Amino acid sequence: MTDQSELDRLEAEFTTAIGDALDEATLEDVRIAALGKKGRVSELMKGLGKMTPEERKEMGPKLNGLKDRLNEALAARKSALKEAALEARLATEKVDVTLPVRDSALEQGRIHPLSQVYDEVIAIFADMGFAVEQGPDIETDRYNFTALNFPEGHPAREMHDTFYFEPGEDGSRLLLRTHTSPVQARTMEAGKPPFRFVAPGRTYRCDSDQTHTPQFHQIEGLVIDEETHMGHLKWTLEEFLRAFFEVEGVELRFRPSFFPFTEPSMEVDVRCARLGNEIRIGEGDDWLEILGCGMVHPNVLKNCGVDPEKYQGFAFGMGIDRIAMLKYGIPDLRAFFESDLRWLRHYGFAALDVPTLAGGLSS
Numbered sequence: 001m002t003d004q005s006e007l008d009r010l011e012a013e014f015t016t017a018i019g020d021a022l023d024e025a026t027l028e029d030v031r032i033a034a035l036g037k038k039g040r041v042s043e044l045m046k047g048l049g050k051m052t053p054e055e056r057k058e059m060g061p062k063l064n065g066l067k068d069r070l071n072e073a074l075a076a077r078k079s080a081l082k083e084a085a086l087e088a089r090l091a092t093e094k095v096d097v098t099l100p101v102r103d104s105a106l107e108q109g110r111i112h113p114l115s116q117v118y119d120e121v122i123a124i125f126a127d128m129g130f131a132v133e134q135g136p137d138i139e140t141d142r143y144n145f146t147a148l149n150f151p152e153g154h155p156a157r158e159m160h161d162t163f164y165f166e167p168g169e170d171g172s173r174l175l176l177r178t179h180t181s182p183v184q185a186r187t188m189e190a191g192k193p194p195f196r197f198v199a200p201g202r203t204y205r206c207d208s209d210q211t212h213t214p215q216f217h218q219i220e221g222l223v224i225d226e227e228t229h230m231g232h233l234k235w236t237l238e239e240f241l242r243a244f245f246e247v248e249g250v251e252l253r254f255r256p257s258f259f260p261f262t263e264p265s266m267e268v269d270v271r272c273a274r275l276g277n278e279i280r281i282g283e284g285d286d287w288l289e290i291l292g293c294g295m296v297h298p299n300v301l302k303n304c305g306v307d308p309e310k311y312q313g314f315a316f317g318m319g320i321d322r323i324a325m326l327k328y329g330i331p332d333l334r335a336f337f338e339s340d341l342r343w344l345r346h347y348g349f350a351a352l353d354v355p356t357l358a359g360g361l362s363s
Contacts, residue, residue: 004062010040011066018073024081031074041067110348114217114336117324118200120355121219124243127357128236130221131197135183137204138165138174143182147189147303148261163204163214176204180220181261184315187222188304193311194225200320213333217320224296224306224313233293233314241270241290243357245327247282262294262315279326288326291318 014034021027034041045063048056122132135143145154155161163176183199200219207214223232234252241250251271259265268291273284281288293316298308321333328347330336335343 007062007066011069014041014070015073018070018077021077021081024078027074027077027081034070035067035074041070106351109351110344111351111353112336112344113324113328113330113347113349114320116349116353116355117320117327118217120244121200121240121320121323122198123355123357124240125198125221127243128239129196133183133187133197133199134201135177135180135186135199137177137202139177139182140174141172143185144175144177144179147185147300148181149297149299149303150260154260161205161207163206178205179203179317180218181315181317184220184222185300185304188224188301188306193306194223195313196223196225197221213321213337215337216333218317219320220315220317222296222313222315224301224311226311228313230295230314233295233316236314237268237291237293237316241281244323245281250282253287257292257294259292259294261297261300263297265292265294267292268316277331278329281326290323290326291316293317 014030017030017033018027021030031039033039036042041063045067048060048063051059126132162178165174167173180199180201180203183201187197187199188195198219198221201217202215203218204215205212221236223236234254238250238252241252242248253269253271254266255269257265257267267289269287270281270290271284272282272286272288273280274286279288293314296313296315301308301311321336324330324336325333330347
């Protein structure tokens with residue numbers, strides 16, 4: 001039979017271990033060692049059945065008293081550890097109510113300059129009576145080239161300009177559209193004149209440097225009716241550029257050029273001033289090429305089911321990325337696609353700055 005001195009040593013040992021426990025996991029280990037199924041106190045309790053009635057009457061109260069005191073010590077230590085943990089947490093999670101309020105996600109978020117310019121351009125042309133048409137990024141050779149009067153063997157059809165997919169069973173190959181002009185062909189083919197719409201969207205070409213990327217953005221416009229002429233084209237471009245660059249007026253210079261889908265074809269320059277790295281549109285004595293345009297080629301009308309003897313019109317196209325760089329002073333096109341939050345915070349727009357002609361495009 002265990003004597004009283006052994007019980008005292010056992011109690012002192014576990015009481016010290018309980019007091020030294022620095023966390024609940026350590027405290028649980030002490031409880032198991034003392035009062036678990038195979039704990040030292042539990043083993044002594046199991047020995048009561050082998051004792052005589054007199055020994056059991058003497059040891060029972062002693063062991064039960066030891067067990068109760070250890071349980072009380074364990075509970076007290078567990079409560080103390082929980083309180084200490086709560087105090088530590090409160091100390092680290094306290095809030096300084098004198099700090100300024102953080103900006104909300106709506107205030108911190110920024111609209112990408114391309115998205116902003118996309119909306120600006122559409123707002124201007126919508127005010128001029130243009131609809132907005134869309135088309136697929138993956139195109140057929142017919143809509144991307146043939147319907148637009150690109151002859152067989154034209155350099156633009158070659159692999160160094162165009163991203164082609166693997167040939168199909170019939171030998172035909174789909175491609176990533178190289179311009180948004182296929183939207184013009186699809187819209188004319190699906191409808192009846194007159195037409196007046198713009199077609200913004202992504203385009204793809206094998207090119208990459210400071211001012212070119214393999215994937216970029218264009219917007220093209222088309223007007224087809226019985227009376228439209230080049231005077232209407234000139235006025236449309238002047239009004240668009242004046243509104244987009246938010247200047248009193250612009251002066252344009254038309255230079256002869258060649259595009260398979262227009263005849264005559266022209267490159268358009270806008271008068272500007274170059275002051276260091278800054279370009280100011282609508283002033284100065286310099287010129288900057290900004291877009292291409294022309295009267296729609298009769299073959300294009302014929303290919304799209306429009307009678308070229310009765311209808312005529314004009315088309316124009318420009319890079320959304322390019323005019324965004326010119327308007328907002330962005331020096332490198334590649335930054336548009338790098339997802340740099342610092343760049344976006346600098347050049348981006350507030351989420352609620354919706355472009356309107358009445359309120360100001362870039363206000």
